[in-house]
Amino acid sequence: MVISSEFAGRVLQLSDEPMYIGRADDNDITIKHGSVSRAHAEVTRDASTRRYHLRNLSSTNALRVNGEEQTSIALEDGDVVDLGHVRMRYESRDGVAFGEAGPASLDRFLIVGDDPVSCRDNVIRIGDVAFRVADVRDYALHGANLPLPKQRVLQAALAMFVVVASEEARKVT
Numbered sequence: 001m002v003i004s005s006e007f008a009g010r011v012l013q014l015s016d017e018p019m020y021i022g023r024a025d026d027n028d029i030t031i032k033h034g035s036v037s038r039a040h041a042e043v044t045r046d047a048s049t050r051r052y053h054l055r056n057l058s059s060t061n062a063l064r065v066n067g068e069e070q071t072s073i074a075l076e077d078g079d080v081v082d083l084g085h086v087r088m089r090y091e092s093r094d095g096v097a098f099g100e101a102g103p104a105s106l107d108r109f110l111i112v113g114d115d116p117v118s119c120r121d122n123v124i125r126i127g128d129v130a131f132r133v134a135d136v137r138d139y140a141l142h143g144a145n146l147p148l149p150k151q152r153v154l155q156a157a158l159a160m161f162v163v164v165a166s167e168e169a170r171k172v173t
Contacts, residue, residue, distance in 0.1 A: 003080075003143065004087035005033055012088070014052055019043045021083065022057075035061050035084025046074075052090070054081065061085070078145065078153045091155070112154050117162045124159050133163055 037059035061084035115127030139156030
């Protein structure tokens with residue numbers, strides 16, 4: 001997800017096939033910004049680990065991940081990637097799953113890892129971690145993530161989904 005420049009909010013979908021990112025139209029992902037090189041970086045996915053790797057293609061304005069200049073790096077969920085002056089955040093979908101279809105349950109709208117996300121008494125719980133709903137709403141309005149143990153994060157907007165779904169389920173019961 002692009003989080004800076006005029007492209008903020010744009011979601012870039014990655015695939016299993018190698019993808020090229022740059023300013024030129026022949027890239028798989030085109031970012032028309034003066035600080036992005038014509039052929040800036042390559043993204044590949046390791047078939048055995050399913051992890052994405054990012055490689056600099058000798059760009060003019062470097063490739064930085066979490067503020068460190070990189071030539072090649074395996075991406076971790078939440079990594080901040082800078083291609084020139086365009087900042088993005090890598091968000092893996094592997095750790096988040098929606099509950100199975102069936103009757104609504106106030107405990108199982110969303111699962112993060114093995115932890116259900118629940119909302120009760122203006123508190124959102126994710127496993128042993130709790131956040132005030134008002135704080136989560138502020139995070140969501142700023143496009144931020146909720147920090148979780150083991151270097152995991154959850155998009156605050158997804159947590160707000162649990163708040164709304166809980167309110168709706170309570171109306172039905």
